[in-house]
Amino acid sequence: MKKTLRKELLTKRGFLTQEEIASKSTIILDQLKSNPIYIQSKNVMIFLSFTNEVSTDLLVKDLFQKGKRVFIPLTVPATRELIVSELLDLNKDLHIGNFGVLEPKKEAVRPLPPEALDLVIVPGVGFDTKGWRIGYGGGYYDRFLPKLPPATPTVALAFEVQLVEEIPTASYDFPIQYIITEERFIDCMKNR
Template structure:
């Protein structure tokens, strides 16, 4: 990573993290309700029967309502579990699944681990992001788990990043290993994006 790009990424992440922390509980609840509506509509549009998602942390746009609702509708939802080697294991979400603190203090499911290749069986990936630009480039939180996952998949299905409305921006700093997404889901809209070719 060039020092300049690394600095740009750290500065942008810090700004976005601070903005998220300033949101009121009411705003977060409204965002979670909007995310559920948008993700439900995305499932209908894509016809996905198996998806990967994640358990949102307090300051992230809420995905938990969506996960619970999808499981209740018979959708197979895989949730990530971080590993120290930089890869993700996966477990199947259940209606009464337990949650524990993961490797980085974030909420993760407790359940039978399926290994990194389990995600190859999903029809749609729903992933976290700090921001996404209008070319489909995603800025993550700096650990590279989802970039590695997407980059390793053959025939990768559509990938949608969940962000707040203000986090779809003109451009994010990018490096060669950064993976684009197919679109974004915000509390008010779902935006398909045309990723910039490398």
């Protein structure tokens, strides 16, 4: 069921043009940047977007400009673990890593315990308004998110086409707290 839904959602997102991705991403990022969750944060974990995800490039630059510490995920396929690593230099610290995603180079890994984060921006293929998500199938975030203190906000940046009525869940799935799309801010905790 999840595999079929993942494929359908990736196809839907794939129909977005580059212009639509850029304009919708700007709206989504503006909503996030004006939100107190973002304004008050200091240690922010963010995914580096690829293909047709909500573009996070400008958000990473904004984080640096505002003096916030930026952390990115590093996947370890051997253990199926996600490590949080500080990003200091967009030009020197990164290379194309696992799954074709930009990740820190080995010599640029600066780990941080998850409990030190005060905002986590979560990627995904699809979401429902209760905060359940479908990722890319590796389970990295489902294993990582429970390590965060409950007070740490988790926010998904998504296009409206990524929202569905209900995501099928399993015992290992872990919900996020908020979703921001080009049309709305969703407090998922109110919908559970």
